[in-house]
Amino acid sequence: MTPVRTVHGRAYPLGRANVDTDVIIGAAHLKTTGRAGLGVHAFETIRRGPGNVFADPAFAGAPILIAGDNFGCGSSREHAAWALADMGVQAVIAPSFSDIFAGNAFKNGLVAVVLPQPVVDRLLEVAREQPIGVDLETMTVTTPFQDRFAFAMDPFRRECLMGGLDEIALTLASAAAIDAYERRTGT
Amino acid sequence: MTPRTLYEKIWDAHVVERRTDGTCLIYIDRHLVHEVTSPQAFEGLRAAGRLVRRPDLTLAVADHNLPTTARIDARGRRLPIADPAGAEQLAALEANVAEFGVPYIQATAPEQGIVHVVGPEQGFTLPGTTVVCGDSHTAAHGALGALAFGIGTSEVEHVLATQTLLLKPSRTLEVRADGGLGFGVSAKDVALAVIGRLGAAGGTGHVIEYRGDAFAAMSVEGRLTVANMSIEAGARSGLFAPDEKTFAYLQGRPMAPAGAAWDAAVERWRELRTDEDAPFDRSVRIDAATIAPSVTWGTSPEDVVPITGVVPDPDDFADPAKREAARAALAYMGLSPGERLQDVGVEHVFIGSCTNSRIEDLRDAARVVRGRRLDPRIKQALVVPGSGLVKRQAEAERLDRVFAEAGFEWREPGCSMCLAMNPDKVPPGERCASTSNRNFVGRQGPGARTHLLSPAMAAAAAVTGRPADVRELL
Ligand code: SF4
Numbered sequence A: 001m002t003p004v005r006t007v008h009g010r011a012y013p014l015g016r017a018n019v020d021t022d023v024i025i026g027a028a029h030l031k032t033t034g035r036a037g038l039g040v041h042a043f044e045t046i047r048r049g050p051g052n053v054f055a056d057p058a059f060a061g062a063p064i065l066i067a068g069d070n071f072g073c074g075s076s077r078e079h080a081a082w083a084l085a086d087m088g089v090q091a092v093i094a095p096s097f098s099d100i101f102a103g104n105a106f107k108n109g110l111v112a113v114v115l116p117q118p119v120v121d122r123l124l125e126v127a128r129e130q131p132i133g134v135d136l137e138t139m140t141v142t143t144p145f146q147d148r149f150a151f152a153m154d155p156f157r158r159e160c161l162m163g164g165l166d167e168i169a170l171t172l173a174s175a176a177a178i179d180a181y182e183r184r185t186g187t
Numbered sequence B: 001m002t003p004r005t006l007y008e009k010i011w012d013a014h015v016v017e018r019r020t021d022g023t024c025l026i027y028i029d030r031h032l033v034h035e036v037t038s039p040q041a042f043e044g045l046r047a048a049g050r051l052v053r054r055p056d057l058t059l060a061v062a063d064h065n066l067p068t069t070a071r072i073d074a075r076g077r078r079l080p081i082a083d084p085a086g087a088e089q090l091a092a093l094e095a096n097v098a099e100f101g102v103p104y105i106q107a108t109a110p111e112q113g114i115v116h117v118v119g120p121e122q123g124f125t126l127p128g129t130t131v132v133c134g135d136s137h138t139a140a141h142g143a144l145g146a147l148a149f150g151i152g153t154s155e156v157e158h159v160l161a162t163q164t165l166l167l168k169p170s171r172t173l174e175v176r177a178d179g180g181l182g183f184g185v186s187a188k189d190v191a192l193a194v195i196g197r198l199g200a201a202g203g204t205g206h207v208i209e210y211r212g213d214a215f216a217a218m219s220v221e222g223r224l225t226v227a228n229m230s231i232e233a234g235a236r237s238g239l240f241a242p243d244e245k246t247f248a249y250l251q252g253r254p255m256a257p258a259g260a261a262w263d264a265a266v267e268r269w270r271e272l273r274t275d276e277d278a279p280f281d282r283s284v285r286i287d288a289a290t291i292a293p294s295v296t297w298g299t300s301p302e303d304v305v306p307i308t309g310v311v312p313d314p315d316d317f318a319d320p321a322k323r324e325a326a327r328a329a330l331a332y333m334g335l336s337p338g339e340r341l342q343d344v345g346v347e348h349v350f351i352g353s354c355t356n357s358r359i360e361d362l363r364d365a366a367r368v369v370r371g372r373r374l375d376p377r378i379k380q381a382l383v384v385p386g387s388g389l390v391k392r393q394a395e396a397e398r399l400d401r402v403f404a405e406a407g408f409e410w411r412e413p414g415c416s417m418c419l420a421m422n423p424d425k426v427p428p429g430e431r432c433a434s435t436s437n438r439n440f441v442g443r444q445g446p447g448a449r450t451h452l453l454s455p456a457m458a459a460a461a462a463v464t465g466r467p468a469d470v471r472e473l474l
Helices: A077-085 A099-106 A118-128 A155-163 A166-171 A174-184 B006-013 B039-048 B086-101 B115-122 B136-144 B153-162 B187-198 B220-233 B242-252 B257-270 B321-334 B361-370 B388-396 B399-406 B455-464
Strands: A006-009 A010-012 A064-068 A091-095 A111-114 A132-133 A138-143 A148-150 B013-019 B024-027 B031-034 B058-061 B130-133 B148-149 B164-167 B169-179 B206-211 B237-239 B284-288 B294-296 B304-306 B348-351 B380-384 B431-434 B449-452
Touching: A010 A118, A010 B388, A064 A118, A064 A132, A077 A099, A091 A118, A091 A132, A091 B206, A099 A111, A099 B153, A118 A132, A166 B164, A174 B006, A174 B013, A174 B024, B006 B013, B006 B148, B006 B206, B006 B237, B013 B431, B024 B169, B031 B115, B031 B153, B039 B086, B039 B153, B058 B115, B115 B130, B115 B220, B115 B388, B130 B136, B130 B153, B136 B148, B136 B220, B136 B237, B136 B242, B148 B237, B153 B164, B169 B187, B187 B220, B187 B284, B187 B294, B206 B220, B220 B237, B220 B242, B220 B361, B242 B257, B348 B361, B348 B455, B361 B388, B361 B399, B361 B455, B388 B449, B431 B455
Parallel strands: A010 A064, A064 A091, A091 A111, B031 B058, B031 B130, B130 B148, B169 B206, B169 B284, B206 B237, B348 B380, B348 B431, B431 B449
Antiparallel strands: A006 A132, A132 A138, A138 A148, B013 B024, B024 B164, B294 B304, B294 B449
């Protein structure tokens, strides 16, 4: 995984709540055996509507997405995280994420930043005109207007993101403990 | 010892390693694999030169993509899958299980079915085990007292390689329902009531334990329906403490322990319950008697009303985000505030999915359908058994005839119209009464409008051409 320390640039001010995984990437696009190429199909139902943020050239290739509550709810499909990554999104900011999506995002080097709704509202407002910065080092989101919002992140996840670490390799370092567990429980 | 909840007991028993920040390496006892969320995981193993650590704890079956039309011709030869991408995913699964030595239920085998129907049915899912699958409705297996949850593909790869997952403990949420269910009220209505009460994100970060006499009185199949939909309230898992019904359900299943091992297992399983006085982080109570046969009106499973209800007015929602969501949902669903759900015509009926495709579900639906015919407005009505074994059982009970005589199509097992990935789809702008679990935008096909309800209610919709009050037809 590529290490990520900061993400800076325009942010899609999507804003809506309960953006489910079917909206992020429709089931018709899950019939792939690879991870790449899903970006063009992301948010298809939203893209079809008039005046949406994904059609606005100002946000083309934006590395950040700002959404409402419960982002990524629904299915466990990691294709949602792959599609975002394939679109060039490196960080998503929302008041809350579904548990499974948050895990999938992190495993693909996608930074999921949780901030309270009023802060997200402020960022949505700024994002319409200006870039946003997400800094894992200082754990802050900043705007060109001197806003500085601190966020919390699981230390292990942060370390993996910043180091670009492979979680399986880390776990395999505990192989002896897994062997011992299997012996102890007769599994 | 401090009193613990059922969840904490299962968790504690599976800790391989505890990190200082509370993260634990958790052992996974059972891993179900299907064709859609596994190809990239096997690819990852291959690229890193890794093996499947415990193929014996892994079980693969295809379900999501597989067409539900005939799979073999008159001479028993396997029929090709028309969709090249779907065929490729199935071929990839078959190649992967062969290469990595993973047990696999063939697409044409009588045991084939939806992962979450197959696991319990085969006795692969057992009380007190940890069960994962690259599918969010894995929560279903919690009906048997297993800690079961959906995972993403990277986690599938992690489990294949290490038989563990790195997890943070969840908070505990007690959902207690006491009292008896009213006439015509099913487990699905209870599940929808729970989601309506908690909200689609209400259970996020939590594991639900379903307690109280209403849940205790439920059959194992009903519990599978309820646990299955835990994810629709945001909870990754839902648990039922195993009891005599659970043991009776599992005894004699092909992969369940037998003989002396069975007796020893049951003895252990009897300990699997929340200690008295064990605190939950949150508790919600529902009066079972107040639950009515229900139907959803919007594009989130939390958008639920009793069948006698009307489409709500978005302006009545206090929360501006909810108001906006309701407005968008009504536009998508083609409904107006105040409209009676019973006046909304449907063109499609789908009885199936891992939520409601077991034998009891089909019996419930058949009871309503028997002696009636599809309403002429219905363009397509599908009954898709959850597994080949369910299908055979239903055929032995001649339920297939009941459905066929009414005008339903009787299909091969699979996910079918639950997710619009295989050929079974609802056309744009058309409306479906569906026993599945998600009414999301586009879930049953681009532009498709879904109303979630119970099998008996879906049957009622099929014979009346609208969401109808099943109590009037029983
Ligand atoms: S039936 Fe639907 S919810 Fe269940 S496993 Fe299949 S796609 Fe997922």
